Amino acid sequence: MKVASYMRKLGLEQGDFVGVIVRLTTHLTALAYACFFNGTPYHALHTEYEHSAIERLFGITKPRLIFCDGDEFEKVQVLNYTLTELNSTGCLNFNFDEKPNSVGRPVIGIQIKIVNELGEAQGPNVVGEICFNNGQKWSGYYKNAEETKKMQDSENWFHTGDLGYMDEDGYLFIIDRLNDMLKYQTIMYYPSEIESVIAEMPNVVEACVFGIxxxxxxxxxxxxxxxxxxxxxxAQDVVEYVSKRIPAKFKQLNGGALIVDHIIQSGNRKPNRAATKAEFLRIMDKN
Incomplete structure (x- = not known):
């Protein structure tokens, strides 16, 4: 049940495929039960499979999440990056020991580039929007030509709306959503950076950061x-902790903090920043 709960927390829904790369039967059993309780089908492969075979097989089932063999399921790595419109897995990370925060390298047949606000390709370690290209023209969203054009440009590049960068070894790292980026005194920053710091606090379960x-x-x-x-x-404990851990003034909790019972979730069970912000303002106005 612990694994099933963790999978729901990551936003998996019924019908989403879960990929499993395992060696021990006990690990597969735990994941199989978790998938059964959540109504999510799984695709299990042995750790001795060749990387090319894993890419090919997972390219068919397109799992939203891949579990690696291990005893501590709370430390499960998100090893792949999938775009529904791409109709395939975009990246797989086979070197999660060396690159634990990366979603991996592009699989065979997939190209990735990072672009700035002008659509110009960026070099290694420069943050920008993540774009994919599988060499195919996408049929688009049903009766929505405008949104289709925003998603795939004239050169068949899919614009994901995710911010990230690629390192010198070609590994992709996801930073945040493009729409979540904030600006304080003309300096851009990402709420996920502050959330990661707050998550270090021993008394914290979850945090959601937004701009006021x-x-x-x-x-x-x-x-x-x-x-x-x-x-x-x-709340002041959180503000002071961030102040000590992050020296940059523009990344401080200049808008304050609030202790709440839960973070409002979106339909995909991920934090809903807009709704959480609205609730924050409502409570603060009362006080």
């Missing part, structure tokens, strides 16, 4: 934070 608009400075970072049951945590 200020006409002078721009987006002031604010956070709604869920504390672990039975622990003590004050």
């Amino acid at each position: 608009w200020d006409p002078v400075n721009g987006d002031k970072a604010a956070a709604s934070v869920v504390q672990k049951p039975g622990t003590q945590l004050e």
